Amino acid sequence: xxxxxxxxxxxxxxxxxxxxxxxxxxxxxxxxxxxxxxxxxxxxxxxxxxxxxxxxxxxxxxxxxxxxxxxxxxxxxxxxxxxxxxxxxxxxxxxxxxxxxxxxxxxxxxxxxxxxxxxxxxxxxxxxxxxxxxxxxxxxxxxxxxxxxxxxxxxxxxxxxxxxxxxxxxxxxxxxxxxxxxxxxxxxxxxxxxxxxxxxxxxxxxxxxxxxxxxxxxxxxxxxxxxxxxxxxxxxxxxxxxxxxxxxxxxxxxxxxxxxxxxxxxxxxxxxxxxxxxxxxxxxxxxxxxxxxxxxxxxxxxxxxxxxxxxxxxxxxxxxxxxxxxxxxxxxxxxxxxxxxxxxxxxxxxxxxxxxx
Amino acid sequence: xxxxxxxxxxxxxxxxxxxxxxxxxxxxxxxxxxxxxxxxxxxxxxxxxxxxxxxxxxxxxxxxxxxxxxxxxxxxxxxxxxxxxxxxxxxxxxxxxxxxxxxxxxxxxxxxxxxxxxxxxxxxxxxxxxxxxxxxxxxxxxxxxxxxxxxxxxxxxxxxxxxxxxxxxxxxxxxxxxxxxxxxxxxxxxxxxxxxxxxxxxxxxxxxxxxxxxxxxxxxxxxxxxxxxxxxxxxxxxxxxxxxxxxxxxxxxxxxxxxxxxxxxxxxxxxxxxxxxxxxxxxxxxxxxxxxxxxxxxxxxxxxxxxxxxxxxxxxxxxxxxxxxxxxxxxxxxxxxxxxxxxxxxxxxxxxxxxxx
Numbered sequence: 001x002x003x004x005x006x007x008x009x010x011x012x013x014x015x016x017x018x019x020x021x022x023x024x025x026x027x028x029x030x031x032x033x034x035x036x037x038x039x040x041x042x043x044x045x046x047x048x049x050x051x052x053x054x055x056x057x058x059x060x061x062x063x064x065x066x067x068x069x070x071x072x073x074x075x076x077x078x079x080x081x082x083x084x085x086x087x088x089x090x091x092x093x094x095x096x097x098x099x100x101x102x103x104x105x106x107x108x109x110x111x112x113x114x115x116x117x118x119x120x121x122x123x124x125x126x127x128x129x130x131x132x133x134x135x136x137x138x139x140x141x142x143x144x145x146x147x148x149x150x151x152x153x154x155x156x157x158x159x160x161x162x163x164x165x166x167x168x169x170x171x172x173x174x175x176x177x178x179x180x181x182x183x184x185x186x187x188x189x190x191x192x193x194x195x196x197x198x199x200x201x202x203x204x205x206x207x208x209x210x211x212x213x214x215x216x217x218x219x220x221x222x223x224x225x226x227x228x229x230x231x232x233x234x235x236x237x238x239x240x241x242x243x244x245x246x247x248x249x250x251x252x253x254x255x256x257x258x259x260x261x262x263x264x265x266x267x268x269x270x271x272x273x274x275x276x277x278x279x280x281x282x283x284x285x286x287x288x289x290x291x292x293x294x295x296x297x298x299x300x301x302x303x304x305x306x307x308x309x310x311x312x313x314x315x316x317x318x319x320x321x322x323x324x325x326x327x328x329x330x331x332x333x334x335x336x337x338x339x340x341x342x343x344x345x346x347x348x349x350x351x352x353x354x355x356x357x
Numbered sequence: 358x359x360x361x362x363x364x365x366x367x368x369x370x371x372x373x374x375x376x377x378x379x380x381x382x383x384x385x386x387x388x389x390x391x392x393x394x395x396x397x398x399x400x401x402x403x404x405x406x407x408x409x410x411x412x413x414x415x416x417x418x419x420x421x422x423x424x425x426x427x428x429x430x431x432x433x434x435x436x437x438x439x440x441x442x443x444x445x446x447x448x449x450x451x452x453x454x455x456x457x458x459x460x461x462x463x464x465x466x467x468x469x470x471x472x473x474x475x476x477x478x479x480x481x482x483x484x485x486x487x488x489x490x491x492x493x494x495x496x497x498x499x500x501x502x503x504x505x506x507x508x509x510x511x512x513x514x515x516x517x518x519x520x521x522x523x524x525x526x527x528x529x530x531x532x533x534x535x536x537x538x539x540x541x542x543x544x545x546x547x548x549x550x551x552x553x554x555x556x557x558x559x560x561x562x563x564x565x566x567x568x569x570x571x572x573x574x575x576x577x578x579x580x581x582x583x584x585x586x587x588x589x590x591x592x593x594x595x596x597x598x599x600x601x602x603x604x605x606x607x608x609x610x611x612x613x614x615x616x617x618x619x620x621x622x623x624x625x626x627x628x629x630x631x632x633x634x635x636x637x638x639x640x641x642x643x644x645x646x647x648x649x650x651x652x653x654x655x656x657x658x659x660x661x662x663x664x665x666x667x668x669x670x671x672x673x674x675x676x677x678x679x680x681x682x683x684x685x686x687x688x689x690x691x692x693x694x695x696x697x698x699x700x701x702x703x704x705x706x707x708x709x710x711x712x713x714x
Binding site: 151202205225228236 | 414519564
């Protein structure tokens, strides 16, 4: 398997590229895509890079009925010398297999996915935008293709990688956002699929996102599914709070995504000597800390937005304003350092970046 | 919209039909399929019946990434005079729109879906198998097609209907099955998507189904996601217990599917004067009732299997055998009456059957 060579069929025409400073998230796609298929008797086979274009599915393909799918997201950046850089791709590929396991999808050779990521980025390198805050978003995903509507795991799958030049994820950029604390709907519960990066977790959140957007909020803060008490995530991102000089983030208790950016933030804070704790944190504790003037900063972390400061939380009509709705000093430093490492303007002390020749 | 006519393009060739007495579930499909598209500016448009065949999707189609999809399942039966009969299709179409609402998918005109169901069944009527226990499974489904990997509801959708001649859902037929009570993984939690017939609920259960199948169990009994205490469903079916002459089934508390067969069983029992209660029932209560000799019968209900008797429950290595592992008298009567109404050998006192001319 790891000896399988990736066949390349180059596109004979090149699509027009969108303007680098007017990029939405996830709407434009590069000239090529990676595909690999799975059948029980062959394992994962026929890894190939081909021109980007429509795929054919049987109407009974399992993905259209039972949502057996997982995905990953990472980014390639261009440095000032025009070199391409990918941020911690090996972490995403490991997580891809953990998601596969939860969703009953066969494990894939991580080396070949890593090689595919590097190869397709290198082929479509001129699609990496260069305006500030932009990147080439890399989307590996796996979905069930067997034509069978029996409620069992599919016997056939496709793993694909597509590339999308993206601007800043939040329209507000680095401006602090307003977040609604959700106390009716839940995103995940221990024993469910919250730890896996699987479609259903995201589709399930759309109703709530629409509800809170109508009320003027950017995102929702999810509480735990069992008690509606402990903080889990913000939208599809992990979340951090600075309370009396200590940074606190929800522990990975089984329903929270193992964020690559989350891991990077924790490593960075420890490197700086900033106290950081992974533990359960209740919404009541957070409100009490705020009333006592101890809640100093709050931000969410994720591949798409990197770091997004939180200016206000609203819970049961109580507004909690954080740091006068301004970005916190530590939040800014985390953002500057992470993006600096990603774009190559800061030293890569953790050896996080894979450079593409 | 409801005045839109369904265009029909008939297949020029007919596929070979599988043998009626050797049908798996959901592997063969009839000669035609129904499709209707959605765009914000057009609403649901272009309803059409065309030859069954592959569909094209953009690699960025939302369904392949975020699982925004819902489905329905109902059955058409053939009576002894060769007439086609569909069981309570209007219930499924109503539920389809409730699932749409939870998953942020635009509402669809229920009349046109009903008309589409009747029309495609009438066109492919010779696909309804006639061996005992067989039927033509009708699968309406909706999935997100917009080429956009931003984590927002899709702007475009397809609603399709495909037909599959099916045999008995459980290989065991009406023989009582062994069920494992699951106390680690959960299927759903109030505030989640458990009430919606959406893909993610099913994909999320595959890992557990595989685990228990390896240990020789047919299905899993799900406990509630918050406390792991109250009985919810069995596999993808609703569940009933007869305790001291009274039939009990879990109440629809927000994480349980509103089963059409469940509703039919309740109406039937009430019609017969059998006491039936919808309430929370804990696994402890069930075990206590069993130890006291009060647990008389247990069965699950669903469109695919109709009624499936439960012969044994295993919870934390404690085996609970029900009615000496034989099908209960009431269970048999419910099965006989429901299938009798479906196949047209029993009087349709509730007016549940839609006959196709």
